Amino acid sequence: MGIHQLNPNKWIDLYADYLFNYAVSRISDAEIAKDLVQETFFAGLKSAKNYKGDAAERTWLIAILKRKVIDHYRKINSNKGKAEVRMNYSAGSDSEGDWLEEQVADPFSNLENSAIENEELGSAIQNCLSKLPKKQNLVFTMKTIQGINTEDICNELDINPSNLWVMIHRARTSLMDCLNQNWFQI
């Protein structure tokens, strides 16, 4: 056995959001992504005895999820028999004729890079979030990512608003510190 050990009881709390983000960024369908995360946990449980402990738990789970995502794309493609690829160069009907400008790559476009960067940013934030105390993580996630309003969060978690704002403040401060090295340039 290596230095790492599996701890399935904590999987959901620790990794569910991380895996879900990973899946959503590749599948872009929240329901399917959820199912894949679920299947990943099952597969992880099933093959837990094969886990050698060389990789960290999260790396191991991501590796399983990666296979699941690939399998998913294989499945939907085989359902159709073959993937239909329709190429339409002149997307707009009003642009008739062969306009060369529309077909060459835009050298100044940074769309591709920003997509990659956003993904890295997402995992950096998730990483920092997972270092927060559990309660702060929960409050911050509900407030910032799910956008639930203050009153509802207070009711659900049974805390008062000033309590909530203190937790938000602590969470934000430690997130800032954590992201400071990589992303802040202030």
Next chain:
Amino acid sequence: MISCDKAAHLCNKSQYKEATFIEKLQLKFHLLICKVCSVHSAKNSKLTSLCKQAKLHSLSKKDKAEMKKLIDKNIT
């Protein structure tokens, strides 16, 4: 005049667009005269924009609870 603690609170509130007009004015005024808070406020807004930019997703509490139940069933 408001204290730095109060300013930090208002700053967080305004990140979620929950600060009232008066509160925003108080905060702005404090940021004019307090260097430390204005740096903190700048970082705070940066954090908000980063979170928005990253388009984070997360599973709801209910989904997680359901998953947990299923996993617990499989462990035993």
